[in-house]
Amino acid sequence: MVQATGRLSDGKPIIDVVVVESIGSQPETETGYTNLALPVRPYRALIDTGATISCVCKHVVKSMNLRPYGRIPMIGSTGQSFHKTYIVTLGLMYGGEGQADYAPNPLSFYQIDPGEVAEIENNAWFDLIIGTDILTRFTFTLRKGGAFSLDLS
């Protein structure tokens, strides 16, 4: 079973992801398992079952030079605001430490179909948010003690 795994960090489920801007600037690749030694930078992503769209922080947009595509309204506890959108391909890194298939080099990640993400402010805890738009494609399990897994099979 191929899983992205982790343990709560400061009470938050954080996993490692990579970001690829595929539309308009990068060659397309097939969705699925990738096992490549690429100079890609891993980012920390919060798994947030309360977010209906996945998000990227402003510093990720800047460092990846992401091209904006639109704007969307988003609502939170304090009301509505408007956010820029980007269309990116995310890769979920799988095989965490302690897993039989753990292989830090070459980098292993499961590439998801490119999709729309919203820009959010920077923060101290994570670089991206994985929302229910992505989570519902997989099985997410949070276990007693704080370990969690995302089944990519």
Add this chain to the structure above:
Amino acid sequence: MPFAKQEREIEENFLFFLSAAPGLMAAHEGEFALLRQKRIVALYSTAAAAAAAGHDQFSDSIFSVQRVIDKPYDLGFLSNGSSNGAIV
């Protein structure tokens, strides 16, 4: 500023799209509109398909993509961070 022309196109198209979106909901909810110069060029089932079509059709790559929705997305965890929805 990178993407300055694109940013202007997005803003103009977005203002147009806010008034156009309600009329699209019945038949196209959840689809992605490809927009150019405050006009809906076509609708696609995915954002990636709309963006790819935009790059194919417009050599200057000045266009925008908007999802047909009638309610805002939920910010989730982030909305609890501060009074303006941002956490720093």
